[in-house]
Amino acid sequence: MDVMGGIRRRVAGACIAVLATAAVGEPPRYGGHLRIAYTNEPMSLDAVLGRSGGDAYYWRQIFDQLVDADPELTPRPATSLATSWEITEAPHAITFELRRGVRFHDGTPFNADAVKFNVERILDPATMATPRASMTVIDSVDVLGEHRVRLNLKRPWGAGLNMLADRGGVMNSPTAVRRLGRDYGWNPSGTGPFRVAGVVTGTAVHLVRNDDYWGVDEAGNRLPYLDEVTIRVIRDETVLVSALRTGEIDVAYLPYKDVSTFRRDRRFRIETMPGGAIAHVFAFNVAMAPLDDLRLRRAVMHAIDPRAINTAIYFDNAILADSGMWPVGAWAHEPSAARPGYDPERSRQLLRDAGKPDGFEFTAVTNNNALHIPAAEIVRAMLRRVGITMDIEVLNAGVATERFFHGRQYPLYMTGWSRYPEPDWLASLAFKSDGYYNAANLPRPDIDALVERGASFYDLAARKRTYLELNDLVLREAWFVPLIYGVTYAAAPLRVRNLDRLMGWDGKMNLREIWIADPSASEP
């Protein structure tokens, strides 16, 4: 069991925000209207109901989580709705001390009853909450006082605080949820820095400052600084970039092809997040012929030179993967020697060992987008050099995901994956024998044991050791092998300040501390 067995650990929480980042010289200015754009419209503004990772661009502005985390995914009480917490192991539980004086956008108070309501709402299967799978370790919730609440756990939950930093920890107004029912998703009421002022279906979401917001900056100034935010939907990346250039929008994430021109343009500032995503990964169905043979999977991997893909598709603006699914910047990341690297001679040798010296044929699936299609073409050409023939099927990401992981129609899926720095999330979904994203579902008690062990420690060093062991195993078996780690590039004109605070641990935008140097000039 846990090295901490039985010992209580207290995580002290500061009541006043003291952030790790150095203080800025210039005093922040209040006011202004920030216009940003994103390529997808939200599925829902209710964080727990949305079924798209991109929804976070919207809900991060509207909600706070019970536990917030800094970019390294270390819990940060100063920006969390819980000011401190205590983890106990006999019985397993986490007790939270809640922030006082916080109100939801509808005016109702945030308290222990609200926490209980929100957790139980996620656990109720009828809610259809997306984070439910990562929260079922919670057995029950006890209200211990107006601002004290305990989550009773079925087993130790090492990933718990990190899971609560994502949608699972988002707090909605129980009154608004009950009153609006199924219409709540478009009229959400959180405690976050901005309130929803209007939604134009498929076009834009308009947010206004929550004047009652509890958050403050290092100097004690009330947050947020901005009066208004408009998040526009611009589906085409080329158009999105030209909107940024012409000043139609103020902040955007850049496509790789435009990074170098913006770097040269001195009117813009660029912030980067290395490891902002798994840009390109080979996911294998290890039970499907012909790639059920480990030697052939490794032969495929050894034939691929990720450097060429990074240059041709990502203009050298991404990072070559040196390990598995926990990318650069995630706490469980360590370069791994188990990763099958580029070595065509070894690839040919493995083909001979597997009795296929003249190569073999298979069909892979990839996503219908401007990065994955040309990358698949390059992969096909590289495989042909060692004698392997790969056919490519191109499908919309949702359909490809469903057909690969559940329809079991392809032995290989060349895709991308969001950055998710808490390893238990992917480990439970993809590596566990019954995982939702385990295409083969082969019984693997050794891997299941590692996944369960990783989630059972509260000690970070012990967790990391377990996940590195799991990582090596997955790479050695050529199961999930990343080629390229993504880098997220956020660009904004110089008048947009605190851009270094824009990206949270998940790389999504958070506008809580963004301000504009000339707020009066920002009206369109």
Added chain:
Amino acid sequence: MWRYLLRRLLQMVPVLLIVTFLVHGLMHAMPGDPARALVGPGESLDEEQLELIRREHNLDRPIPVQYAIWLGKAVQGDLGRSTQNQRPVVEELRTRAAVTLQFGVVAWIMAVLIAVPAGIASAVYRGRPIDYVATVLSIGGVAIPNFWLGIMAILLFGVTLGWLPTQGYVDIFEDPLEGLRYMILPAFALGITSSAIIMRQSRSAMLEVLAQDYVRTARAKGMREKAVIWRHALRNALLPVVTVFGLQTGRIFAGAVVIETLFGIPGMGQFLVQAIFMRDFLAAQGAVLLMALAVLVANLVTDVAYAWLDPRIKYDDR
């Protein structure tokens, strides 16, 4: 007339039934588990939740039964809720249809404004350079796919010249000038094919009318050419143009599917494309139902307009 109208309205019912049943069948014929297809890539729902989705949408029952349940609610005006964003489909369709309607009307007006004068000019000046130019342009207009024209228009007017916005939409009733600026490029791309067809139609109709006896009589009376064309010939020459209107409604919806996606316009076309990609079957069925209804109504309006335009046409009540 009224009995004719009633008969025509009743005839719509089987057409709508067939169309919606086909769409229903096709959406469910796609391989894979429709419940799982509702989960976005990288997200997950557990077995218990998937089971609830299947039960809520009757996915565990035979397709005809599912259709019958949908139909029973649809006739009461309930098209269900989008399986993706949870909004009532009727409400979504209302906002999206308003967008497509605005944009279809602008496309249609642009098409007529270009096509009818061009058609008349090329009939009146038959065999002269203006006729050849108009003919070549109209053949081009029919042959060039509208998405290609749309991309070229974005590149030229949006990116190179920077005159017009290329993405998005502003409600024309809220800000008419800005709304129109956003509308010009997509409406042009959408309307150009219709424009080419209407031009060909009005040219040949005009030629035919100009050869009629009454036109010769008018001319013989010493009437000025302008008055002959505008007062006597045009009204009769417009009849085939009205026919094309009915046909073009369908074309505008079909074009909207492509053009709205290209220009980021949140209308019916984009809605349908997304619904299909996301396998949001209730949304797709609702959208197709509305589009089919619109085409049928447009055809009916066309037929009624005939009688009004041409006194020789009467719909018998016998």
